Amino acid sequence: MDQCCLHHVEFGVKDGSKFAQKLISQYCFKLIATRTSAVAKQWVLTTGRARFLLTEITSDIYEEIIADPYVKIWFDRSRIGTSGSERERNSKLNYDTAFDVAIQVEDIEKCLKKLIDSGVECFRPIQCHTSDQGDVKTATIVSCVGNVKHTLVQSNGYRGLFMPGFVPVTPDDTLNTTSVNGSQSVNNVQLTHVDHVTFVCEMGTLHDVISWYQKHFGMVRFMVNREEDEEDGMVIKGDNIGLRMMAFEYWKCAEVGLVAPSQNQDRITFVLAESLPFQGPNQVDTFLQQHNGPGLQHIALHTPNIISTITGLRQKGVKFAEPPPNYYYEEGKLDEIQKIGLKPELLKSEGILIDMEADADADAKDSEDSHRYLMQKFTQPLFDRDTLFLEIIQRCGASGFGFGNIKALWKSVQAYLSKSGSQNL
Incomplete structure (x- = not known):
């Protein structure tokens, strides 16, 4: 896989399946991989070299959410409740957003050390994700802009579609079939x-x-x-x-x-x-x-x-x-x-x-x-x-x-x- 400065943009969404269908059926994106954990559902969609990661959190417990290596919250911790009434109130505050602009790096240890030494807040330290297709290292820092974060991704030599733990989908996946087998040039739409x-x-x-x-x-x-x-x-x-x-x-x-x-x-x-x-x-x-x-x-x-x-x-x-x-x-x-x-x-x-x-x-x-x-x-x-x-x-x-x-x-x-x-x- 070719490397580039921008690795992906992540969206925090209330209904990931619905938003994925919108991107596929209207914008001719292609669903390439999914991931389901105890606390979240995730979808990876592409058009040309652009990659969008959608994350829908399914848990209300902060400690469980933060323990998932691929999940980051995009709203204040205080908004996550435990009782039914709190969950109902907080669901109105849990908004859809694009919040993580992930950047490809060559040496994640060196890069993260420089950032931390210069005063940047580290949201998630370096983690190594491993599969038979290679290793990917990630770490996440907090931007000074609102809820924006930057995940650093080192994927030198990784041969998979996105990252270890994400399962590739077939062209005839239910979501992809809404866009004529996931074609990225339907009706001459080309987004590169x-x-x-x-x-x-x-x-x-x-x-x-x-x-x-x-x-x-x-x-x-x-x-x-x-x-x-x-x-x-x-x-x-x-x-x-x-x-x-x-x-x-x-x-x-x-x-x-x-x-x-x-x-x-x-x-x-x-x-x-x-x-x-x-x-x-x-x-x-x-x-x-x-x-x-x-x-x-x-x-x-x-x-x-x-x-x-x-x-x-x-x-x-x-x-x-x-x-x-x-x-x-x-x-x-x-x-x-x-x-x-x-x-x-x-x-x-x-x-x-x-x-x-x-x-x-x-x-x-x-x-x-x-x-x-x-x-x-x-x-x-x-x-x-x-x-x-x-x-x-x-x-x-x-x-x-x-x-x-x-x-x-x-x-x-x-x-x-x-x-x-x-x-x-």
Whole structure:
């Protein structure tokens, strides 16, 4: 199995089977392995190189849960009760969330020691999982962002599908058959890898989070695009938008012991977002309220053909947050689309956002590099709360995030939340 910086993303869910079926039937994921223990049920799903681990806890006893080597809680211990009445109350607090961004490492002992020595809290020490297909070592540390954790995974030479203890499933498994034998390209849907993940922070804490990852992980800040200020990040104000964003990467962090990717799709980017004061109800604050604090707001999945992928996802029943009606009539937008060589009517019919990099024309007027651009679209929330979204993104030479798209994405999500009533909570 090829190694990459991002090993998997873990979700804590109330109904794992239901959520797995949603990913398979609507997003064309494939179920590859499952695990059942005395305290939890788990599912491993893939699309391209992206791997999602779903965990449903079935026990109410903290000591039993924490004893399971593969299970981590994503909510406060105080929320786990023992009596029937407590369980009933706590079930309302046990929310669905994406909470663990697991990272591949080359030397877990060295990596974990450096993290602990620098002051990082260790949630679970190194454990070795063994099978006839090889060994996998894991350890979990606590991020400074809400309920986010990072599991370190050393799987050098492991030949299995995921990790020891997970049982492979067959293509004709009951869940996989909901997606035509688990095909990952049904209706031309192609989702190849995780492009980036975005964490929502509490207002005023974004710089502290950046500093934490730089100090403990040696991560490298990179500019979202040319409009970004090096100190303040990308700040978007006006028209009911108040957002600050910054981004940083794992791929330059070999000194901490993380696996350096050999291909661009192996690199993983973290994006941070916080709301600005005096903006009124907004999607960042809605997330903080409904998620019970900071956390992972959306996962971006890359596609080599966003038009066919969005069309296919719609056919499978996926609901999207649509861009504002005037997006395609903004000054210069139609010219930009035509310059790239795309059909405005097709992009508009699917509600796909597009941005050419601001400096693309400066370097090579007639070359391929002069048409560096990206296209994006957000889904509606995946859970019963307005928290986690997926983003579908296609990069055509562009490495950052378009300024105009960020505003349009913000407005599309705002429109959905207003319609759903979440902004009135």
